[in-house]
Amino acid sequence: xxxxxxxxDIFGGWFNAHAVGADDYVFHLEKIIYLAAIHGxxxxxxxxxxxxxxxxxxxxxxxxxPLEWRIHNFAQRMHxxxxxAKQRLEAxxxxxxxxxxxxxxxxxxxxxxxxxxxxxxxxxxxxLARMIVSAYRERFASSA
Numbered sequence: 001x002x003x004x005x006x007x008x009d010i011f012g013g014w015f016n017a018h019a020v021g022a023d024d025y026v027f028h029l030e031k032i033i034y035l036a037a038i039h040g041x042x043x044x045x046x047x048x049x050x051x052x053x054x055x056x057x058x059x060x061x062x063x064x065x066p067l068e069w070r071i072h073n074f075a076q077r078m079h080x081x082x083x084x085a086k087q088r089l090e091a092x093x094x095x096x097x098x099x100x101x102x103x104x105x106x107x108x109x110x111x112x113x114x115x116x117x118x119x120x121x122x123x124x125x126x127x128l129a130r131m132i133v134s135a136y137r138e139r140f141a142s143s144a
Contacts, residue, residue, distance in 0.1 A: 026103045046096065050113050051104035059136045060113060063128065065120040115139065 033049050036042045037057065044053075050060040065073075067089070075085035100108035111117050116135050118128055 022099075022103075026099075048100055048104055048106075048108075051100055051106045055115070059132070059139055060115050061132050061135075062109070062111065062114040062117045063120050064109075064117060069121045 029048070030052055033044060033052050036044075037053055050062075067086075070089055071082055071086045074080070074089050075082045078085065078088070080088070097108045100106045106113065116132065118131060120128060123131070
């Protein structure tokens with residue numbers, strides 16, 4: 001989920017037959033997201049889906065948390081020290097931001113692009129899931 005550099009896009013295929021350029025990645029990503037959405041009842045996690053799909057067709061949710069909390073949890077989950085976890089998280093965040101800016105002309109973390117923004121530091125995973133399901137049911141009650 002990042003805007004790859006031009007060198008990799010041009011020469012990556014020479015060194016690695018399985019390398020995929022950023023343009024090809026986004027092209028196929030869009031197709032997959034649209035096809036999955038047409039069939040319905042899917043959950044997209046990241047990948048810029050909130051930038052691609054019409055707002056009226058689904059519920060866009062952003063889950064946030066303070067950086068220090070994210071670093072600590074990422075370090076534990078990936079068995080990293082906190083310095084390495086911070087570097088990797090910053091790289092992931094920057095890559096996702098670049099992808100949305102470059103390909104979707106959108107700010108990845110603009111809260112106005114989402115129907116619901118939740119803070120993961122404040123709630124358990126189960127509570128977050130209940131709130132999301134409740135918001136979905138409330139929003140689409142008339143079409144259920």
